[in-house]
Amino acid sequence: MNNFTITDIENYYDQTEVHYKMFWKLEEAAGLHYGIWDASTHSIGDAILNTNRYLVNIGKINKGHNVLDAGCGIGGSSIFLAKNIGCKVHGITLSKKQSETAKSLAEKNNVSNLAEFSHANYLETGFNDNSFDIVWAIESFGSASDKSLFFKEMKRILKPGGRILFADMFKPMTYDISRNKTMQIMLNGWAISDILSIEELNSLSDKFDFEVTQIKDATKLIKKSVNVIYYASILGLFGTKIYNFFKEASYFSRIHYTTGFAQKRAYKKGDWKYYLVVCEKKD
Numbered sequence: 001m002n003n004f005t006i007t008d009i010e011n012y013y014d015q016t017e018v019h020y021k022m023f024w025k026l027e028e029a030a031g032l033h034y035g036i037w038d039a040s041t042h043s044i045g046d047a048i049l050n051t052n053r054y055l056v057n058i059g060k061i062n063k064g065h066n067v068l069d070a071g072c073g074i075g076g077s078s079i080f081l082a083k084n085i086g087c088k089v090h091g092i093t094l095s096k097k098q099s100e101t102a103k104s105l106a107e108k109n110n111v112s113n114l115a116e117f118s119h120a121n122y123l124e125t126g127f128n129d130n131s132f133d134i135v136w137a138i139e140s141f142g143s144a145s146d147k148s149l150f151f152k153e154m155k156r157i158l159k160p161g162g163r164i165l166f167a168d169m170f171k172p173m174t175y176d177i178s179r180n181k182t183m184q185i186m187l188n189g190w191a192i193s194d195i196l197s198i199e200e201l202n203s204l205s206d207k208f209d210f211e212v213t214q215i216k217d218a219t220k221l222i223k224k225s226v227n228v229i230y231y232a233s234i235l236g237l238f239g240t241k242i243y244n245f246f247k248e249a250s251y252f253s254r255i256h257y258t259t260g261f262a263q264k265r266a267y268k269k270g271d272w273k274y275y276l277v278v279c280e281k282k283d
Contacts, residue, residue, distance in 0.1 A: 071140020075102025233260025
């Protein structure tokens with residue numbers, strides 16, 4: 001099982017950005033995550049934005065909140081919150097390239113006064129104690145090789161009663177990833193070493209004085225996104241082979257398509273599920 005460094009994670013996002021631009025409506029929704037599909041969604045771009053709406057509702061975010069977007073990517077969720085809720089948001093990402101893109105998109109959407117971005121590590125943010133009301137984490141938590149360091153830092157920077165909002169992949173039960181080859185291919189291709197089960201999340205939350213107060217199983221609601229990634233990977237397979245014929249692709253760019261095949265196989269087997277989770281810091 002791989003343990004990815006900060007540089008590895010930064011390289012993943014920088015090396016694969018072109019894939020998201022091609023297949024994931026990156027310019028439209030500015031999100032790199034699975035989208036939630038319901039009666040209101042008609043495209044992957046709609047589904048990505050819909051995930052924001054679901055998390056806003058479950059997290060009860062309002063205009064007065066100060067939000068940390070932990071692992072903000074190119075800033076789509078932060079910009080969504082600033083435009084639609086009117087709250088202050090600070091997005092941080094390990095990729096300097098992403099932080100610059102996010103700043104540009106915030107200016108383009110006229111929300112630079114509310115949405116700020118910086119190149120930073122969510123395990124050591126540098127923010128003052130009790131700075132935020134909400135920590136927003138869409139598919140970024142898994143990138144932390146040591147999940148306890150994430151909770152330690154969030155406990156420090158969140159105000160009493162503050163909340164962490166997750167939209168992410170979790171194991172349906174606790175098991176050893178190193179014994180599941182398909183899950184290793186899926187996660188490692190995204191520079192993720194392991195993910196937690198809900199049982200493990202509950203235990204870790206309690207250890208750092210958080211309580212899991214809400215869990216919504218959205219596994220079935222992302223099925224179309226799973227399929228979109230799978231079909232994009234078929235095209236990616238051929239595209240990668242052709243590209244490598246003329247020029248050697250970077251590491252993550254070269255293996256990226258394998259994650260699309262693996263994530264669908266693992267999804268069908270029930271090796272991972274997708275949950276929206278609220279963890280509240282105890283007073």
